[in-house]
Amino acid sequence: MTQSCSGCAAPEAAFAAHDHAHCAQDVLERADALTTAMGARLTPVRRRTLEILLEDHRAMGAYDVLQRLAAEGFGNQPPVAYRALDFLVDQGLAHRIRRLNAFTACMHPGEAHAPVFLICRACNMVAETPATPVRAALETAATALGFTIERSNIEALGLCPACRAAA
Amino acid sequence: MTQSCSGCAAPEAAFAAHDHAHCAQDVLERADALTTAMGARLTPVRRRTLEILLEDHRAMGAYDVLQRLAAEGFGNQPPVAYRALDFLVDQGLAHRIRRLNAFTACMHPGEAHAPVFLICRACNMVAETPATPVRAALETAATALGFTIERSNIEALGLCPACRAAA
């Protein structure tokens, strides 16, 4: 029996073995539903881009994605990848990791979330963990200065449990 | 009488009028002391780079800094700027703002701090505010996953008080 998909949405799953293919399938289905609900279109390039990002918990650069897309008959110029990626980010189906100039699939789209990213510098895995307390603290700090936050990025680089143990 | 320099180290100062030249002077003096204490050398390029960053509370791209340096007789190739900037970041005298691919001077070098950056999308001011609670919350989230944080970046984009009022 395959592992429950909740395993993949759970933040700790990123750093643990799990039935990732199953999770990816689940996310894709929800992506279909969400985009149509939003009046947006998950076209072939966009869908394929999401599938590529969903292949594992690593972040991919736009040019890596582009190479994959081009190999499959889509356009091979940068805007092809950037447009698809930007669309996914806009729809909350992917996230941009600024520290890596790269992108990851969102593992629980649709659910309201204020993501925080934990990036393993050894295996390059990226875990997306909900961090309401972190956001709350940030909001408090901003409010104290009269600053209005519109978007934010919170990223940490370090070692995941497995790589830490290995070292 | 000039305003106290503590005005500039205070986070709210970034978005308020203050005697910035005085603050910059103060930071420079502390930078001199800190680097010698660390056994590092605040050479002419490095010092000038810091001065340029200190001119205001905005973030500058490496190429903007380079242009300034080149105009003053320093080398005009990218590594000149990147090396100076990397040195300053290493020494804790400047910070890298990943969201902007840019750098800002640290307004309170030497003091232990876990900076959070508030970036105004209208006037491009960057405020560096201490945010121990934010870091603590982040650390808690990481620990829950067995993740060890080594470095992190926390950045928020939005509107500063003045620009918000103007809009």
Added chain:
DNA sequence: TCTATGTATGTAATATAATAACATGTCAAG
């Protein structure tokens, strides 16, 4: 069904950001 309109895709060219590799210069400890 036709056609106008908005949206999506393709492509070329270019802008922007960052690094690699190597040569030269400087300074201070021995």
Added chain:
DNA sequence: CTTGACATGTTATTATATTACATACATAGA
């Protein structure tokens, strides 16, 4: 006064991202 570490200079290249414009495609209204 020389050697070794560090700092700077320069050339070239790589990596990341955007602008501008042409073409295709879907769909709502005539």
